[in-house]
Amino acid sequence: MLDYALKMLIGDKAKYIGIILGLSFASFIISQQMGIFIGLMTRTYGFITDTSQPNIWVMDPKVLFIDDIKPLRDTEVYRVQSIEGVEWAVPIYKGSIRSRLRDGNFQTCLLIGIDDATMIGAPPIMLEGNLENLRWADAVIVNDVGAENKLSHDFPICQKPLRVGDRLELNDNRAVVVGICKVTRTFQSQPVIYTTYDRALLWSPNERKMLSFVLARSEPGKNPEEICKKITKITGLAAYTSEQLQWKTIDYYMRYTGIPINFGVAVLLGFIIGTAIAGQTFYNFTIDNLRYFATFKAMGADIKLLTRMILVQSFWVAAIGWGIGIGAACIVGTLSFTTELSFSMPWQLFVGSILSIGLISMFASWISLRKIRTLDPAIVFKS
């Protein structure tokens, strides 16, 4: 009887397509909006994941997220280094710098100053040039997206990308590109420029304290969280593991920006509209076929069988609707891969969208089942 239930559903083409469109729409909106949201959130802590060598980040206790720089004294590096359980500790500078373009325009960039000696904090992937060349005079490494777009020559007209050997003007200082790297796009989509720590301090507007973070690594076998607690206790600074800082950053954006609300509203709308379309159409389909369900009931179909028939129909459209929606979201995500649009589809998103569409189809089948359960088989004799 269950495949007959499916034939009944598929046979009513208008409603079948209507239900699937409703569920596909919901699945697409939920997956696509959540994909952009997760992509955006991933960008917020991209600097942490790109800087993979340290597992401990030390900062001012008032820092709320990774871009919230509250400078420290340089001597804090030595204080952290001296703590038992810390294998090494190095300084890193992170701040904004203005680049003057050839057409006279200015472009704000993110300047990262990495430890001169160890190069810890360097970009994760070098596309052109050598990291060691950063020790040359005035050397900088520029991220590929920045080099090809906002820092390209005559942007946005000709867009001749920056190449190794090209020069830049950073806060009235001459800089020479010695490498092109790949990093996670920043939240503000600014170009990212790497140089050495000392040079970064030299080029940046002078302040009494310049150190952004102390990057540290716990000794092998030591629990980084314990070491963080120890650092905080001894130095009075905030110390987080990389993962803790990622979540702290996400937490900041979730709490203090309207981003989750905006995306949440979009997702909720997709859910509500999908529920309304799919639920209403599925219910109408059940109502239209009530005579047949009553006939089955009169002919000996028990309520369990009728429930299974409704659930199979509901599961079928949910699976197809989810598949079409998530497929479309994947296509949009793939097409937007090279654009500014952030998009990420971790497995949790697949599970989340399955659960959402499952919930919609359960609701649709629930309202239909309410009707079926109270169905009077005596209606079969009404003409």
Add this chain to the structure above:
Amino acid sequence: MLAVSCKNIFKTYGKGSSQVQALRGVNLEVNTGELLLIMGPSGSGKTTLISVIASILTQDSGSCLVFGQNLNAMPNEEKTAYRGKHIGFVFQTFNLVPMLTSAENVAIPLLLNGVPKGEAEKKAAEFLTSLGLQEKTNTSPQELSGGQQQRVAIARGCIHQPNLIVCDEPTAYLDHATGAKVMEILKATALEQDRAIIVVTHDTRIIDFADRVVHMEDGQIV
């Protein structure tokens, strides 16, 4: 042997001023091997009576035994199972599922009785062939004429060899010749010594097919 024995059946619909007494102390017996015609004007309670007999409606008072079983006293699941096995239905509007083929429609009672799908559909196709519908087994009921649809409906009502077949106006939408043909088929297919057929109808043209005719008026057999 008695196929159906109804004693003093009362059934009322609605409440207060809109209350309608559909059955007022109906007594009816149907023997096995008998084709009983229940006739009467609209609103006389014919359909209510066969609904009670077929246990898809519960009477307010009185008893109704089908082959000695008081169906309306059974728990719902047991009653549904009994109905699926022992009672066949033929409806005025056929109630054939348009999204299924004729054979699939006919196979439904077998599937409900646990017959595997392949076997059920094969038997259904054979049954339809025996009714002269061999060309229509894979056709949607919507593409059939009224007479053909009613033959499919009769096949569906009879295929699982129920002891009791209840038919509601089976010839209402058919012309005289087709109606007569349908009744012939119904009688030839379903009526055996251990079975009974109850037909509710307005159609006086099919009286000749009945073994017995009862008339109803105002919820009573007159």
